[in-house]
Amino acid sequence: MPKTEIKRQIPFDQPIKILLLALHAIGFSGWFGGVLIGTNSSPVFPALTNVSGVLLVLRELYKEGWEWLGYLEGGLTIFKAVVLILCVLWQSGVPLLLGVVLICGLLTSHLPKEIKERRLYGAKGIP
Numbered sequence: 523m524p525k526t527e528i529k530r531q532i533p534f535d536q537p538i539k540i541l542l543l544a545l546h547a548i549g550f551s552g553w554f555g556g557v558l559i560g561t562n563s564s565p566v567f568p569a570l571t572n573v574s575g576v577l578l579v580l581r582e583l584y585k586e587g588w589e590w591l592g593y594l595e596g597g598l599t600i601f602k603a604v605v606l607i608l609c610v611l612w613q614s615g616v617p618l619l620l621g622v623v624l625i626c627g628l629l630t631s632h633l634p635k636e637i638k639e640r641r642l643y644g645a646k647g648i649p
Contacts, residue, residue: 530585539581546574550627554620572606579603595638598630 556563
């Protein structure tokens with residue numbers, strides 16, 4: 523079922539989204555790369571990843587409303603946030619957990635729009 527029309531517009535939305543996505547990619551790459559090679563990377567990378575990720579979620583919630591969380595894209599994003607919290611609690615599992623986050627991120631960015639906008643719950647025919 524397609525999403526409802528966008529309710530709110532953000533001035534300079536595309537440049538803001540591109541900037542936030544770039545910062546998010548830089549932060550995650552530095553964080554995951556440091557974990558994979560076994561070094562203590564700067565805490566700037568996880569902070570950059572989390573701050574830019576939160577801003578991206580807030581951007582979507584502002585534009586689409588709470589309804590966004592009921593679609594596959596929103597659900598995968600919340601799942602990634604939960605997995606990142608698990609990274610803090612389960613230090614020895616961080617490489618595996620960050621790999622799961624990477625796969626979910628690839629899905630949310632490369633799945634066709636029709637699939638990303640599928641409802642995770644609710645009966646058919648109910649908007």
